[in-house]
Amino acid sequence: MFKPPALEAPMIRRRTLTTLGLAAATLLAACGGGGDDAPAPAAVTPPPAPMLANQLYTQTNETTNTVLQYSRAANGTLLRVAAVASGGQGTNGIRINGTPGPNTLGSQFSVVTVPERQLLLAANGGDNSISVFALDAASGTPTLLKNTRTQGLRPNSLAVAGKVVYASFLGGTLQLGAYRLADDGSLQQLGLYNVAQMGALNPANVAPTQLLVSPDQRFVMLSTGTASNAVLAFPVNADGTLGNPVANTTQLTTPFAGQFVKTGNGSTIYLSTGITGVSLTAYTLASTGVLTQLSQAMAAGVGAPCWLSVTPNGRYAYVGNGSGSISSYGIGNDGTLTLLQSIAAMEPSVLAGVNSVAGDAWVSPDGKYLYSTYLGADKIVSYAIDASTGALSKVGEVIVGTSSKLGLQGMAGV
Template structure:
């Protein structure tokens, strides 16, 4: 009997050492999020499976309102890319918060994300601006750009309850300048804003990048303005590691892409470009692989273009249409907009707003994309899908 008891105790100890107690610390659920931008806005949720495919997990209401596909930039008609932006929803660096811009009622929703993947709506906060469309988060402060107004950039302290408290509002290039993206530099020293239009009709790009120094309390100093190499900088992504100062930018109005280096003073210098995205129109969205080898550019004309990066951050166009989807009836383009790459660099997820779906791809060693599958977004307007981020 004593031998049996001893054996049982030994086996229990061995099982615990080999992970028998793993139920107490379940593996985190890897997810993908987008927003429908419907009138009653919702977050579309997917579980990211180990093979890169997606499993739908339903939708969660943001408690705010979207534009239901109404596109301010296009003259308030219903058209793809209604928010004309990058980063309309983002996950905090620690993976515990999801923020969503509700452009229809000028609010931002804050969710908590549990290790099991559940979303819990914490707060819906007014921004005090008009049409919030792009978000960035750093050190407890959320930065938000708006499509209209005299002060289109706001800084907000995020409370433990998820509520936003305004710290300050800032002027960008010009009133009603239509900024398309806000980002925080990897070193946490600057807030970068790009994508300005002096007027919407006619379209008059302001060819500049702005870098605001971040103060210790999260407020911002006077911006440093740098002239862009190409016309109409729209979306941008910083590199990582050795290329953390490299900023890769799409230039929608000029049909090009460029790369820049951000200095310690906040000024940008050109590394490469502008490089024409041959055969495509409206290169607006961009994603970089974690190893800094490849950049994927989403085009309004419906294709995803592939660029390679060298060790200095210079770009080379590899394939103008490494992936594409056929537009649905009534749409001129599948509209390849927001995209997101898994942290391990194995998979690219791509919104096709003109097809109301998200497509998953395997990233090959040379940057090629192999389609794994697709999932419908099921937006009300069938073209209002916006934003893409994950854990």
């Protein structure tokens, strides 16, 4: 049928526009734009989470116990950042026998950090409690999560393995405890242990000085006091409770502090200080819990070698002496100990008749700096470590300012 031109022209124009539209869409698609096939915007990579680092912690151990935070500068110096109440009480420079003096907890590790969980724990010897803090990943500032009273008397050393906390107690008959650590910082008792009875030791001689978990977490090592001459290796059960210990008594003389060290040949040894006689001894730890002596070294002209810190590379050990000095030692690949300097560092006392007591100490993760408390001088001193010789060079100090000038106790860092 013949159609007039007036009716045919609009239809031709509509077909032409449709064809042009399809062609334009095809071109846009070929250029990567337009239509449902356009790629999604590139994902934005979030900034890395802040890492907990360059912080140092100690506790005043005053009646109202307080954890102190210091930031560590690149040159090893310290800057006080925060003071956070622990919710517990310290001993305020009063020993368990009622007399004043430094090191009233008689221990190492009264303050410990758990960097992978961003936690800090502190033992409150004045009211028999343990405080758990969360550490801010960016600033390192502690926030008290929970303060838990224990059934032990005067907690003085702490160790953490997974979600279990172990605590030693300076007084009473139940001088070792195991606790389940909850996410809210609370502690649930798993067991309390009579150390003297389980180790067949004279109760009058047992005054624990330090707890330590072996690297494989198979044993809790307990230095039971300088009068007992014993380090007990408690086997760890699957639920975190402890079995009957192996009593290492014949090869140790007045042990105070211990550390596990990986040597240059990859083996792991156990180091122990001795408060009298030989200053430092190296041992192997068998799968049975038995310690076997490897090597010994002794510093001359020092008194009461007690506290122990080791560089992360396992080359150098530093022993804090009750007489107020620090001795340095070299550690061979086979565990052989060599005295480097009997007096590698020393600080004077600030109180008449009181030794400065080079106490709790900590080495930075990069092995560049040693930080030592001086319990009788109420301060923390920073030392640079010479990587080739292990020599110490003082780079700074901070006065803590406890009320008694004797309260300072414990040290840990990240």
